[in-house]
Amino acid sequence: MADRTRSRTLLQVSPGYAYSYVNGKHVGTSVGGSGAGVIERCVDVTMKPPYTVDHPLTIEKYGCIGGPLRLQGNINGSFTRYDVQGYNPQNFSLAQYAPAETPVNWGYWRTKALANMNPNAPDVDVPLFLFELREFPKMLRDLGDVLRKKISPRSIPNGYLAYSFGWKPLVSDLLDLFNFADLMEKRKAYLRRLEHGGHVRRSLGTRTLRDSTVSGGHQVTFESQAIVRFDLRTHETVRAWYTANAKLLTPLPAASKLETLSRDLVLGLSVSPQTAWNALPWSWLIDYFANTGDLMQAARGGVAFKCTRMCVMATSEVSLSLSNCKPSNGNMSFTGGTLKRTIKRRAVYVNPRPQLTWTPILSGHQMSIIGALITARALKRP
Numbered sequence: 001m002a003d004r005t006r007s008r009t010l011l012q013v014s015p016g017y018a019y020s021y022v023n024g025k026h027v028g029t030s031v032g033g034s035g036a037g038v039i040e041r042c043v044d045v046t047m048k049p050p051y052t053v054d055h056p057l058t059i060e061k062y063g064c065i066g067g068p069l070r071l072q073g074n075i076n077g078s079f080t081r082y083d084v085q086g087y088n089p090q091n092f093s094l095a096q097y098a099p100a101e102t103p104v105n106w107g108y109w110r111t112k113a114l115a116n117m118n119p120n121a122p123d124v125d126v127p128l129f130l131f132e133l134r135e136f137p138k139m140l141r142d143l144g145d146v147l148r149k150k151i152s153p154r155s156i157p158n159g160y161l162a163y164s165f166g167w168k169p170l171v172s173d174l175l176d177l178f179n180f181a182d183l184m185e186k187r188k189a190y191l192r193r194l195e196h197g198g199h200v201r202r203s204l205g206t207r208t209l210r211d212s213t214v215s216g217g218h219q220v221t222f223e224s225q226a227i228v229r230f231d232l233r234t235h236e237t238v239r240a241w242y243t244a245n246a247k248l249l250t251p252l253p254a255a256s257k258l259e260t261l262s263r264d265l266v267l268g269l270s271v272s273p274q275t276a277w278n279a280l281p282w283s284w285l286i287d288y289f290a291n292t293g294d295l296m297q298a299a300r301g302g303v304a305f306k307c308t309r310m311c312v313m314a315t316s317e318v319s320l321s322l323s324n325c326k327p328s329n330g331n332m333s334f335t336g337g338t339l340k341r342t343i344k345r346r347a348v349y350v351n352p353r354p355q356l357t358w359t360p361i362l363s364g365h366q367m368s369i370i371g372a373l374i375t376a377r378a379l380k381r382p
Contacts, residue, residue: 001045001053010061011037013068013093016086018222022079030222033090038063054311054348062341063095069322071220073332075227082222084332089220092322098341101316102209102236106347107355108291109204109312113242114354115297117200119191119305122268123183127275180266187262194305197247204240210318211235218322229326230337236318243311244352249304261303270302291357298354310349317342 015032043058069092075082091097115121190198217232252258264270274296277283287293322337 001047001055003043004046005041005043007039007041009036009038009095010040011063011067013037013064013088016070016084016088018071018085018087019083020223021081021083027080028223030087032086032088033068033093035090036063036095037068037093038065039095054309055346056348057344057346059344060341061343062098062339064093064098064336064338065319065340066338067336068093069337070335071228071332072334073327073330075222075327075330075332077225077227077329080223080225082227082330088336092218092320092337092339098339099234099236099318099320101318101341101343102238104238104314104316104345104347105357105359106312106314107357108294108359109240109242109314110310110347110349110352111291111294111298111354111357112204112240113202113244113310113312114307114352115294116202116204116242117244117246117307118298118300119187119194119248120265120270120272120300120302121297123187123266125268125275125278127268183266184259184262187266188258191248191252191258191262191303194246194248195252197245199243199245201243202241204242206237206239209236209238215324216326218320225328227328227330228332229328230322231324233321233323234319235321236316238314238316240312240314242313244307245309246305246307249306265302272296272300274300287359289359291359295354295356307352308350310352312347312349313345314347315342315344 013034013036015034017032018030019026020028020030039062041058041060043056045055047053047055068088071084071087071089073084075084211234213231213233215231216229218230219226220228220230253261268275274293277293277296283292317340319338319340321339322334325332325334
């Protein structure tokens with residue numbers, strides 16, 4: 001096999017113009033950007049038939065998706081008037097200015113995949129469920145205070161924390177218990193599939209890495225004068241999934257005992273360090289910054305199995321987009337105004353192993369929980 005890189009230009013951008021006038025006399029012309037507007041690139045390997053060898057892959061598309069930023073209108077400066085005719089600033093027209101993506105933390109996603117496919121991972125961790133029921137009387141008391149409209153400033157952040165750590169997981173576990181029969185059948189089918197070597201394909205979810213808007217965050221200048229301002233939004237997500245081959249290292253028991261084994265696995269009735277970890281105070285906060293929980297779930301024992309190959313795929317999308325055109329003095333309209341980079345990657349592993357690593361970034365929900373916790377603590381002080 002040999003490495004190969006290919007690229008092509010999907011959009012060629014032609015320049016627009018902005019003409020400067022002083023006392024009605026043409027004094028200058030600003031020329032917009034020209035060149036490659038959208039580029040697609042592929043990095044893979046060549047191989048001989050039957051093309052069955054797993055290999056890393058990168059497919060990237062970046063540039064002014066939807067067309068370059070084009071400005072149309074008139075601007076009246078202190079001494080100069082600008083007649084703008086399809087002018088396109090090069091930093092929002094050419095592919096080379098597309099935003100860079102956050103590097104993919106492959107150790108995090110590989111460990112998450114191993115945790116996801118572990119046949120010993122419970123659907124409902126009953127020991128942990130029973131341990132957390134000690135908080136149920138307090139949850140009911142706080143709910144009663146809300147229903148009686150006995151609300152203090154601390155009730156708002158405390159209510160959000162109670163929902164996130166109390167009511168939401170409680171209701172989720174109860175719903176899973178109602179579907180216990182279906183979960184049992186799925187677990188037995190999964191074990192049978194792995195007994196002789198099975199293929200697994202599952203999603204690992206989507207995370208938002210960046211999402212912010214800056215008012216007046218981008219400006220267009222003519223002759224060193226900022227004559228147009230835009231609100232600038234930055235948005236980035238990463239979506240991951242995996243395929244893997246795995247096989248049980250020991251044969252399954254007889255059908256009668258398989259029923260009991262599946263029940264114990266679904267309900268988490270076997271002793272596991274993961275249950276003890278999740279029961280520890282503040283372990284959830286550590287899991288926000290490191291993948292300790294995934295690492296423990298990936299290593300959770302019981303039914304011995306081995307993953308022989310794994311392909312982890314990740315699609316990163318990052319964009320800069322403009323809105324709310326604000327000319328300094330005049331009338332202006334625009335089209336386009338979005339720079340975007342989309343990268344699809346595949347990483348290949350033979351006999352993959354879990355790895356302790358940092359999590360990519362805090363999600364919006366996690367940041368809300370930390371904010372609610374800080375607020376509740378602050379309001380508690382005299």
